[in-house]
């Protein structure tokens with residue numbers, strides 16, 4: 304299986320990474336894809352938002368799996384992977400992942416420990432989505448080293464241009480030094496309040512600043528209280544508010560993401576001919 308591994312990254316906190324990871328992942332599952340979500344954040348927000356309110360009580364989390372890679376301990380098929388009612392699988396995380404990040408500092412091949420873990424599970428999945436932590440630390444570098452695609456959610460409240468530059472530099476560095484396959488899918492606006500001109504201005508500015516180099520997704524995720532509620536519900540926006548505008552936006556995003564991979568496959572086939 305040609306597994307698509309998508310890192311959802313932005314070192315700024317609270318921009319909608321976790322919400323996007325869960326709803327894009329479940330959107331892909333609704334399109335018939337086999338999906339694994341990786342909680343790459345020691346806060347465990349993705350695990351919590353999918354209903355595992357106390358990830359610290361789970362017997363196995365991502366830090367255990369990365370620990371096994373570090374110590375060359377075999378990983379059993381499907382070990383520690385949870386199955387969510389809406390058709391996605393999840394490798395959860397808890398605060399132990401912080402300790403793992405510290406141990407990585409002195410580890411051999413420290414940037415590729417997550418990639419080595421994913422190599423043991425990826426044959427079972429069409430898509431693996433990684434919810435990155437809000438920093439450019441070693442866990443995010445591991446996610447970028449493991450992925451072949453990166454999607455960047457940006458909150459429409461203000462333009463963190465400098466932050467975005469730092470992220471793009473990190474992505475380029477990872478691409479040059481560790482993972483030449485990494486491609487940027489695009490920047491995606493989240494929490495857009497369409498009643499204000501401000502959001503429109505930010506959207507236009509993003510397209511003006513980055514649009515020539517990086518795709519800015521046509522799908523923009525509206526700001527909605529219904530979206531805010533889902534993290535406490537343990538389910539997706541499709542289950543919580545199926546007819547709402549956020550569900551529609553995430554459905555569109557899912558289609559855009561699938562279109563990108565189709566186009567890349569076509570390009571590859573064209574080159575191969």
Ligand SMILES: Nc1ncnc2c1ncn2[C@@H]1O[C@H](COP(=O)(O)OP(=O)(O)OP(=O)(O)O)[C@@H](O)[C@H]1O
Pocket residue numbers: 315316317318319320321322323344348436437493494495524525526527528530531532533534549
């Ligand atoms: N479209 C939306 N409308 C309103 N609130 C939203 C929307 N998307 C996410 N939120 C809320 O905004 C907050 C931050 O979202 P989320 O946790 O997805 O961001 P994050 O980038 O993953 O955060 P962190 O960096 O802390 O992991 C959460 O309370 C979430 O419920």
